[in-house]
Amino acid sequence: MADPITMLALASTAVSAVGAVQQANAQKAQAEYNAAVARNNAIISAQNEADIIQRGEVARDIQRTRIEQTIGAARAAIAGSGLLLEGGEETTTGALLGDLQTAGQFDIMTLKANVDREARRARIEGGQFQAQAGLFDLQASSISPMLAGAAAGFSRASSLSNIFAPNTPTFGGAPSRSLRPPAIPADLLG
Numbered sequence: 559m560a561d562p563i564t565m566l567a568l569a570s571t572a573v574s575a576v577g578a579v580q581q582a583n584a585q586k587a588q589a590e591y592n593a594a595v596a597r598n599n600a601i602i603s604a605q606n607e608a609d610i611i612q613r614g615e616v617a618r619d620i621q622r623t624r625i626e627q628t629i630g631a632a633r634a635a636i637a638g639s640g641l642l643l644e645g646g647e648e649t650t651t652g653a654l655l656g657d658l659q660t661a662g663q664f665d666i667m668t669l670k671a672n673v674d675r676e677a678r679r680a681r682i683e684g685g686q687f688q689a690q691a692g693l694f695d696l697q698a699s700s701i702s703p704m705l706a707g708a709a710a711g712f713s714r715a716s717s718l719s720n721i722f723a724p725n726t727p728t729f730g731g732a733p734s735r736s737l738r739p740p741a742i743p744a745d746l747l748g
Contacts, residue, residue: 571711578710582703589701593694596687603684607677614673618666625662632658 636651637643647656 574713575707575711579703579707582701582706586698586701586703589694589698593691593698596691596694600684600687600691603680603687607680607684610673610676610680614669614677617673618669621662621666621669625659625665628662629655629658 632655633643636654641651642649643651643655647653
């Protein structure tokens, strides 16, 4: 049967290895979770983009209706005041109606530009979330719990071997340091 110190050292090595495996499993699970969250955020960004585009189309339709109503009200006011509506853009009434139409189209174009900018932002954000998910996937795939456990076990075993075999030469040929105190010469003891 092995001595108790050796048994404790082996148990300590095993605990270190198991702890490293558990820590690596936790890191891998966290990276996988973060990848899933980033993928969900990318989906939400795509949904936001579609919603922005749809709301933009509705806003432009509403603006077109307002323009038509404004022009209709202006035509009614012009006709009600006894002015001629015919005569083209050369007349004052024609120029007024043309200006209303131009201003309305400018508003519609501004709405479209704003919607396109918001949709582009959502599309870029979704791409960033996809890239982030890819990085987290790569991080998760690079974590090996068994390798982490083996590395921790070997590292612990290596440090324990220095304690239990203090005068073993290392790669350079010099003995490793010992935790044991140096021996007291016999002539000093007695």
